[in-house]
Structures are given as structure tokens and as C-alpha cells.
Amino acid sequence: MTGLGFVTPIGQDIETVWSSLVEGVSGVGPITRFDASDYACRIAAEVKDYDAERFMDRKTARHIGRYCQFAVGAAKMALEDAGLDPHEMDPDDVGVIISSGIGGMEEIERNHSALLERGVRRISPFTVPMMIADMAAGIVAMQTGAGGLNYAIVSACASSGHAIGEAAEIIKRGDSVAMIAGGAEATITPLTMGAFIQIKAVSERNDEPERACRPWDVERDGFVMGEGSAVLILEDWEHARKRGAHVYAEIAGYGGSADMYHVTAPHPEGQGAIRAMRKALTKAEVEPEEIGYVNAHGTSTKLGDVAETKAIKAVFGDHAYKLAVSSTKSMHAHLLGGAGALEAGATILALERGVLPPTINLDKQDPECDLDYVPNHSRKADVKVAISNSFGFGGHNATLVIKKTEPN
Amino acid sequence: MTQELDFKELQNLAAEILGIDPNEVQLDKSFQRDLAADSLDLVELIAAVEDKYDVELSEETLEGMKSIRDLWVFLEEKQKSKAEA
Numbered sequence: 001m002t003g004l005g006f007v008t009p010i011g012q013d014i015e016t017v018w019s020s021l022v023e024g025v026s027g028v029g030p031i032t033r034f035d036a037s038d039y040a041c042r043i044a045a046e047v048k049d050y051d052a053e054r055f056m057d058r059k060t061a062r063h064i065g066r067y068c069q070f071a072v073g074a075a076k077m078a079l080e081d082a083g084l085d086p087h088e089m090d091p092d093d094v095g096v097i098i099s100s101g102i103g104g105m106e107e108i109e110r111n112h113s114a115l116l117e118r119g120v121r122r123i124s125p126f127t128v129p130m131m132i133a134d135m136a137a138g139i140v141a142m143q144t145g146a147g148g149l150n151y152a153i154v155s156a157c158a159s160s161g162h163a164i165g166e167a168a169e170i171i172k173r174g175d176s177v178a179m180i181a182g183g184a185e186a187t188i189t190p191l192t193m194g195a196f197i198q199i200k201a202v203s204e205r206n207d208e209p210e211r212a213c214r215p216w217d218v219e220r221d222g223f224v225m226g227e228g229s230a231v232l233i234l235e236d237w238e239h240a241r242k243r244g245a246h247v248y249a250e251i252a253g254y255g256g257s258a259d260m261y262h263v264t265a266p267h268p269e270g271q272g273a274i275r276a277m278r279k280a281l282t283k284a285e286v287e288p289e290e291i292g293y294v295n296a297h298g299t300s301t302k303l304g305d306v307a308e309t310k311a312i313k314a315v316f317g318d319h320a321y322k323l324a325v326s327s328t329k330s331m332h333a334h335l336l337g338g339a340g341a342l343e344a345g346a347t348i349l350a351l352e353r354g355v356l357p358p359t360i361n362l363d364k365q366d367p368e369c370d371l372d373y374v375p376n377h378s379r380k381a382d383v384k385v386a387i388s389n390s391f392g393f394g395g396h397n398a399t400l401v402i403k404k405t406e407p408n
Numbered sequence: 409m410t411q412e413l414d415f416k417e418l419q420n421l422a423a424e425i426l427g428i429d430p431n432e433v434q435l436d437k438s439f440q441r442d443l444a445a446d447s448l449d450l451v452e453l454i455a456a457v458e459d460k461y462d463v464e465l466s467e468e469t470l471e472g473m474k475s476i477r478d479l480w481v482f483l484e485e486k487q488k489s490k491a492e493a
Contacts, residue, residue: 059427063448121458125451 001402002245003082003233004345005074005182009045009226010332012073014081018349020331021357022378026210027332028224033106033188041202043209044188045226045333056143063126064139065104066186070229070338071136072143075180079144082233083245084178091147093177096137097167098184098231099152099159101337101392103133106189133337136184136229148176154337157297158256159183160230161340161390161398165254167234177239182231182341193225199264201301213334214361215298215327216305216369223299226333230342249348252385252403253284259395266304266391270311273297273389276397277315280387284401288316291323291401292383293356295347297391298327298373299334302366308389309369324381326374330360340390344400347388351404356381413487418480421460425453435477443476461486 006012009027010020020027027045036042052061052069055076061069075098079085086094107130114122129135134152141150149170153162160183167181187193196202203222205212213224240247257279259272266273281288296308313320328346335342350356355378362375388400416430423430426443439445445453454465457479463486473479 057427059444062427118459122455124455125448 001232001248001251001348002235002240003078003084004248004348005076005078005081005231006228006342006345007047007050007070007073008228008230008332008335008342009047012047012050013077018353021328021346021349022355024358024360024376024378025331026213026360027226028209028212030209031188031193034190036193039193040197040204041193042206043203043212043224044193045224046188047228060143063129064135065107065130067100067104067184067229068136068139070186070227071098071140071182071184071231074182074184074229074231075140075144078180078231078233082235084233084235085145086147087145089177091145093148094146094180095148095167095170095176096140096146096150096180097153097163098136098140098180098182099154099163099337100133100136100184101154101156101159102185102187102192104131104135105187105192107131109189109191140180144180146180155396155398156392156394157334157336157339158390158392158396158398159337159340161344161388161400162256162396164232164234164251164341164344165256165398165400168251168254171234171236178233178235180231181234182229183335183338184229185336185338186227187336188225188227196225201264203300211361213300213330215296215300215330215359216309216366216373217362218364218366220300220302220305222301223329224333226335228335228342229338230345232341232345247405248352249405250403251400252286253280253282253401255279255283255399257397259397261395264393266307267395268303268307270307270314272395272397273308273311273391274314276399277311277387277389280399280401284403286385286401289319290385291316291387292381293347293350293386294323294325295343295350295386295388296325296327297389298329298359300327300329304391305366306368308391309371312371320371323372324356324374324379325371326357326359328357330362340388340398343390344388344402347386347402351383351386351402354380354382356383413483415480417460418483421456422453422476425449425456433476435480436475438475439473
């Protein structure tokens with residue numbers, strides 16, 4: 001892993017994101033993307049003042065969805081951080097997997113309104129390219145010159161966990177030298193917010209937005225919607241070494257599974273999550289006792305928090321009480337298809353810099369959630385191996401095993 | 409009562425749709441060759457022109473237009489016939 005790029009509610013560059021994570025800064029505030037005054041949930045973590053034209057020409061920015069605008073910015077920053085320019089490489093050597101859980105929702109809604117209010121001829125001819133969930137991968141290839149394997153993985157809130165895991169596999173099997181991998185989402189829209197309110201999934205703590213996302217706290221009342229993009233540059237080890245690249249960490253293993261249980265609820269015992277974590281550890285050839293940190297999916301819903309805690313205990317046994325678990329969603333909120341990549345990025349920085357980001361707003365721990373969740377303050381810890389969990393509606397689970405790079 | 413058409417307004421409209429500077433939109437400019445408009449851009453331009461000028465502009469008509477001048481002449485004629493109506 002040689003490059004990182006972020007367009008997030010807690011920062012739009014590595015150092016701002018990192019300092020937010022370490023200082024426990026919340027990116028949640030009142031919704032300004034649309035008039036949410038008659039919504040039960042009026043809060044979200046928005047990306048503020050993103051200048052898409054810093055990364056692409058005006059025409060391109062106009063013709064792609066908001067989630068794709070985020071992805072292009074994150075991908076270009078990640079490539080710059082890695083010091084890698086696909087234009088200078090064989091086009092087949094660099095691939096792209098950038099996921100979105102939903103796609104161009106804002107653009108679908110806008111054009112559906114145009115259809116109803118002004119007729120079929122007022123649907124924008126760009127509606128299809130703006131709404132489809134694979135377009136971030138496509139546009140990033142066009143914008144960066146990465147001409148290798150190119151697609152998106154859609155698995156709801158696990159999408160970019162899968163994206164990174166599969167991208168690492170693609171390099172391992174020799175199909176690419178480097179992969180631009182991550183996720184992007186922009187779903188702070190009238191229909192999406194309304195729909196999540198209807199399934200009682202989102203927090204309605206409108207008076208204290210920055211206190212709303214509180215995984216494992218008894219006072220939690222749902223997740224908080226976020227938006228943005230995170231992109232990682234994965235690279236063949238030898239290729240990175242030869243060109244003297246800074247190697248942040250290694251994606252050492254990846255495991256996925258299905259809950260086989262319910263469309264929105266996680267399996268109450270975390271059965272799918274258990275299998276995903278075990279597979280990832282096996283693939284990485286890592287013993288459970290070697291894991292020092294779990295970057296949890298931790299969305300701040302009762303069902304999810306309890307199921308994940310049970311799953312961690314099942315996988316790690318007594319060691320579950322020795323390792324640290326935190327949910328950075330407490331700060332950047334839930335980027336849905338962008339969440340896995342942002343959290344993998346947070347995990348990588350935590351390993352590299354020897355500081356574990358906290359779970360903020362954890363004042364009174366749920367008795368059913370009795371692990372060490374790094375409450376409220378970041379902590380220095382020299383962790384060698386960590387995992388990052390991502391779970392999605394539909395029962396999709398993805399776990400990444402991430403190893404600190406050893407100096408040699 | 410009709411108003412004089414303002415070329416600046418058309419410049420701004422086309423510039424926004426095509427993602428270019430308004431000053432690039434000149435009478436002798438070709439949509440495709442000079443302004444890099446593809447077929448999707450032209451569909452969007454039709455909708456914007458129809459809304460702004462309250463005219464009907466078919467795809468065939470726009471396809472027959474080679475330059476901004478053709479569109480401008482079309483709008484002026486429409487304006488004239490409205491004034492006479």
C-alpha cells in the first residue's frame with residue numbers, strides 16, 4: 001500500500017484526516033445539501049467546500065455524479081502520494097476498482113423530478129453515466145491513464161472493503177502491478193435519507209450532531225450518514241521496493257462471507273462476520289493472538305454493535321479482551337460504499353504512526369458490548385497487525401488483515 | 409411586445425452546458441469541431457435552449473446546424489415570428 005487519498009467529512013488530505021482521527025473530531029452537522037426540516041433525521045457528515053475543478057476540467061465535473069467527483073479527487077491525491085503516474089506505465093499494469101454502494105443518487109432524484117415536473121425531454125442525457133455505480137472506476141481510468149482491470153464491486157456498506165481485498169488479490173495473481181482501489185458515496189439526498197429513516201436505521205439526535213454517532217454506547221440510536229471517498233494505491237511489493245516508494249503497510253489477507261440471514265439486519269450472533277474474519281486471518285497466515293487492533297464496522301446501531309462484539313469474541317476468544325477495537329465512524333460517520341476504504345486507510349495510518357484512533361461519544365458502554373473500544377481518546381500503541389471489518393445490507397461481510405511494514 | 413435577443417445570454421447558456429468560457433462561444437464556432445460538443449452535450453443544449461427561449465428545437469434541426477450562427481439565426485427567426493403573431 002503506497003498511496004492514500006481522502007475526500008471526507010473530516011478532511012480532504014492525509015494530515016487533516018489523521019489529525020481529526022487522533023483528536024476525535026466529528027464531521028457530523030446539520031444537513032445543508034437539501035431542506036431536511038421536515039425529516040426525522042436532519043444531520044449528516046457532509047463533505048464541505050470540495051472543489052472538483054481542482055482535479056478535473058469543468059465539463060468533466062459537470063457530467064459526472066457527485067460521488068464520482070469525490071472519487072476522482074481521492075484517486076488523484078492517492079496517486080500523487082504514491083508518486084505513481086499510470087500514464088508513464090503500460091496501461092495494462094494499473095487497474096481500478098472503485099466501489100459505490102448506491103451510485104449517483106442525487107442525479108437520479110434530480111432527473112426523476114425533471115421527468116415528473118417537466119416531461120421526458122427534460123431528462124439529462126447524462127443521467128445514465130451519472131447514476132450508474134461503476135462510473136467512478138470508469139472515470140478514474142479516463143482521468144489517470146490506468147488501463148488495466150476496471151470495475152466496481154457493489155456490496156452496500158462492505159463495497160470498498162471488497163474492492164481493496166479483491167484489488168490485492170489481482171496483484172497477487174499477477175494481473176496488475178498496481179491497483180487504484182477504494183470507494184465513494186454521495187447519498188445525503190432527500191430520497192436516500194427518507195428511505196433510511198423509514199427503516200429506523202439513522203440517528204435522530206438532531207440537537208447534538210457531533211454526539212450522534214456513538215458506537216457501543218447505551219444512548220446510541222442509529223448510524224449517521226456520511227459522504228466522500230477514500231482511495232488506496234496497492235502495489236506489487238517488488239515494484240514498490242524497486243522504485244523506492246514509501247510502503248505504508250501490507251494488505252496481508254482478505255476474507256468475505258454472507259450472513260444468509262436478513263436484508264438489513266446482521267446475523268444476531270455475527271455468524272457471517274465470524275467466518276469472514278477467520279478466512280482473512282487464515283489467508284494472511286496470522287494467528288488471532290497476533291492481532292492488536294480491530295477497526296470495527298461499528299455503525300452505532302444496537303443490532304450491529306452487539307453482533308460484531310459477539311463475532312470478535314468468537315474469533316479471538318480471551319484475546320478479544322486484550323486487543324483494541326474502535327469505530328472511526330464515530331467521527332467520519334458512515335460513508336456506505338466508501339466506508340471500507342476510509343477505515344482501511346485509518347487502520348493503515350494507525351499502524352504506521354503507532355496511534356489508535358478512538359471511538360468518540362462512548363460515555364456509557366452497553367453491557368452487552370464489553371471490549372476495549374478505545375473510548376474517546378486516541379492511544380499510543382505499537383500494533384503490528386490489525387483487521388478492518390466491513391459489513392453490508394444483504395449480509396455481505398469483508399475483513400481485511402493489514403500488516404505494518406517492517407523497516408529493513 | 410418582444411425583447412431583443414441578447415447574444416451574451418446565449419453565450420452564457422452554451423458555455424455552461426459545454427463547460428467552456430463564454431467568450432469561446434462565437435458566431436463562427438462549430439459545435440463539434442470548435443467547442444468539442446458531443447451528441448450528449450447537444451441533447452442537453454436543446455433542453456436548455458427550449459426552456460430559456462420557449463421554442464421547440466428538434467434534434468434533427470440542431471443536427472442540421474453547423475455553428476453557433478445557425479442557432480442564433482434560428483432563435484432570431486423564432487423571435488420575429490412570435491412578434492408577428
